[in-house]
Amino acid sequence: MPIESVLHPSLIVPVGHVEPVPRRIRGTIGGRVVFDTRRALYVWERQAYPQFSIPVEDLVEGALHDDKHMEQRGAGPAHRHTLRVGAEIRAGSAWVWGEGAPGALRDTVRFEWDALDSWLEEDEPVFVHPRSPYTRVDALRSGSSVRVELDGVVLAEAAGCVKLFETGLPTRYYLDRATVDWTRLRHSDTVTRCPYKGTTSGYWSFDGDTASHEDIAWTYDFPTVEAHRIAGLTAFYNEHVDLRVDGFLLPRAADPGRPTRHTSAPGPVS
Structure with missing residues (x-):
């Protein structure tokens, strides 16, 4: 692994x-x-x-x-x-x-x-809190394949991605919009801010057969210059979906807490 x-x-x-x-x-x-x-x-x-x-x-x-x-x-x-x-x-x-x-x-x-x-x-x-001088945020293009599932439903499948590495947080996998099954997702009015990446442009939720999962994916259409490679791409919470990267199922990360609607959400989004 x-x-x-x-x-x-x-x-x-x-x-x-x-x-x-x-x-x-x-x-x-x-x-x-x-x-x-x-x-x-x-x-x-x-x-x-x-x-x-x-x-x-x-x-x-x-x-x-x-x-x-x-x-x-x-x-x-x-x-x-x-x-x-x-x-x-x-x-x-x-x-x-x-x-x-x-x-x-x-x-x-x-x-x-x-x-x-x-x-x-x-x-x-600067939004939410000061940028830490000890935190790195790197967005790197990657040929790793990514498959996103929840309750047995495939929500996205991509042959490549942009991996976003942020100190102290799990790696996030940003996917091209064409690889996401938008018919399965519901747009929400949640907005969060990050001092390193900017303000989110949208959040999406998933309504399964047995439960609804709120705000499991997000997009930055206009991120900061430092994170420009994630512009227009979509990421899913490692904490709330099943992620397969290069065929390996990743263990779900510890839940950092949900974003707050129409307000600021520090670090956990990434």
């Missing part, structure tokens, strides 16, 4: 890890700049991806209002604050790191991502 059918690289960054961000980072609310900094830090509150932590000095004056509440975050204790910019109020959406957190985080603030209307790395928007 090929090694790719059972293994993918693990995440290696420990929780609480802190590193400098070598990019200019900006955040806005209601068209106003909340911060503009070249001194941001990456902080890993979970292994999968980092968050930005911004020097308090680089926020617009008067933006933070102490809620007088401290809680334990992934990297240590932090004091919760409400964010106010003009008439816009984001209650309890910011945490200033306290004593017991890594020393480099002192006098920096970590925001709930959705509390800001937009985030920019240099002059490019």
Whole structure:
């Protein structure tokens, strides 16, 4: 059995890890700049991806209002604050790191991502969460054959594919649309975003004889430049279908959780 059918690289960054961000980072609310900094830090509150932590000095004056509440975050204790910019109020959406957190985080603030209307790395928007400097996303053309089945029904069969390799996630197999049996699939209104690949263009579900399987396939019509090879192709969740690659049945990957309709879904989609 090929090694790719059972293994993918693990995440290696420990929780609480802190590193400098070598990019200019900006955040806005209601068209106003909340911060503009070249001194941001990456902080890993979970292994999968980092968050930005911004020097308090680089926020617009008067933006933070102490809620007088401290809680334990992934990297240590932090004091919760409400964010106010003009008439816009984001209650309890910011945490200033306290004593017991890594020393480099002192006098920096970590925001709930959705509390800001937009985030920019240099002059490019970034969605869902910061791009990890330790994550690779490679889309490679492959002659591997792929057969997709569910409840005994063949949903797709292709003589080749584009394999998308993303650190910490199972390999995804992107197929030409002509190889998919669209008569078996039902379009859904789910939309997800990925900081590495962009915004999905469509999701599809399958109604079998005994059960319905929601959102098992997706497409990026206009992915990021780095993932351009998957443009217009369709992938199926390894976690929810039976995938045969070069004739070998792949074990189903662990379920990362379903995407959320009309909202952001970090990493698991791939």
